[in-house]
Amino acid sequence: MDARESRETHETEVHEIDVAGLPTPEAQGLILRELRTLTERAAPFVAVLVMPAPEERPTGAPATDRIRALKELRPGLTAHCRGLAFVAPADIPEERAKAIHSSDALWGCPTTATQDADAAHAWARSR
Numbered sequence: 833m834d835a836r837e838s839r840e841t842h843e844t845e846v847h848e849i850d851v852a853g854l855p856t857p858e859a860q861g862l863i864l865r866e867l868r869t870l871t872e873r874a875a876p877f878v879a880v881l882v883m884p885a886p887e888e889r890p891t892g893a894p895a896t897d898r899i900r901a902l903k904e905l906r907p908g909l910t911a912h913c914r915g916l917a918f919v920a921p922a923d924i925p926e927e928r929a930k931a932i933h934s935s936d937a938l939w940g941c942p943t944t945a946t947q948d949a950d951a952a953h954a955w956a957r958s959r
Contacts, residue, residue, distance in 0.1 A: 844876040844877060844878055844914050844959065845875065845876070845877045845878070846877070846878050846879075846880065846953070846956045846957060847866070847870060847877055847878070847879045847880070848879070848880045848881075848882065848953075849862070849863055849866045849867075849879055849880070849881050849882070850882040851863060851881070851882060851883065851884055852882045852883065852884050852885075853884070854884055855884070855887065856884055856886075856887055859883065859884045860898055863881060864898070864901050864902070864905065866879075867879065867905055867908075867909065867913075868905055868908070870912070870913070871905060871908025871909060871911070871912050871913070872908070873912075874911075874912060875912060876912055876913075876914055877912060877913060877914065878913070878914045878915045878916075878917070878956040878957075878959045879913070879915075879916050879917070879956070880917045880919065880949070880952045880953055880956050881916060881917070881918050881919065882919045882949065883918055883919060883920040883921070883924070885921050885923075886921065886923055886924050899938070902938065902939070905940075906938075906939065906940035907940070909939055909940040909941045910936075910940035910941060913939075913940070913941035914941065914942070914959040915941055915942040915943065915944070915955070915956060915959040916939055916941060916942070916943045916944075917943070917944050917945075917946070917952035917953070917955045917956045918932045918943065918944070918945040918946070918952070919945075919946060919947065919948070919949045919952045920932060920945055920946075920947065921947065922947055932945045942959070
């Protein structure tokens with residue numbers, strides 16, 4: 833599965849990471865790997881992240897492991913990411929909603945969230 837799509841937008845690439853059909857643990861892992869790859873390229877980018885629907889009984893790494901991995905990525909995100917646009921269902925768990933909306937505090941770059949993929953792409957292009 834190729835989770836990335838990019839196009840040039842005033843020297844900042846817009847990438848889509850679509851993990852909608854994956855179980856949450858796989859989706860989170862793929863997002864972290866893709867963001868790491870983007871930060872290692874050391875070029876400005878914006879990412880649209882199409883998130884999976886919530887699961888009744890989520891499994892996977894504890895939140896502390898995901899936050900630790902994200903903290904390792906944050907310097908690269910701060911340096912190169914112009915924004916993350918999350919496309920997420922309305923019924924996501926509170927923990928995920930807080931993480932999506934924590935912007936610079938957690939991600940190191942601006943974030944937005946919407947249920948509309950077109951709106952997410954429009955926001956990304958405006959960055």
